[in-house]
Amino acid sequence: MKKLQQMKGWMTKKMDLPADVLMDLPRITLIGQIHIYIENHKGLLVFSDTEVRLLLKQGHLLVKGSGFVIKTILPEELLLEGTIDQVLFLEE
Template identity: 35%
Template sequence: MKKNIKKAKLNITNALELPLDVALDLPKVTVIGNIKVEITNHKGIIEYKNEIIRVNTNIGILKITGDSLEIKNIFIEEINIDGNIEKIEITN
């Protein structure tokens, strides 16, 4: 049932040409080189250290690892992270 609802939402979103991240409440991750990550539509910070930042999203936990990681801005729906980014992964 849940899978059918998700598929229906996707079909309607595509038919109306709406942005997927907004219509389906998905995170949007923008990576600029290896120095900046912008995450839109997050659900909060789980862990914040110099070498690891974990952010909760609707599709799982977004884990950013690297060196000198720093949250530059945090807003209700957006986080900007700077530093030497080595790896980005999503886990359930």
């Protein structure tokens, strides 16, 4: 499995491909402190008005803040609005 990841990393550099696509990484777009758009997640684990936790290929993504509202949710995409205080990657 590690060799496969190394090969993907090499291909990404040599072929000038986006790393998020080839290596199955999340793409996160943060607009100020009010919007966060997350692509390439593997599922919603926890949602409250102060915390969102998403499953990633490797670990979890934790978003903390207040007044959270999910504006869009698709199988691998999520648009969250509210006041975003922290975005953390957790290895599990």
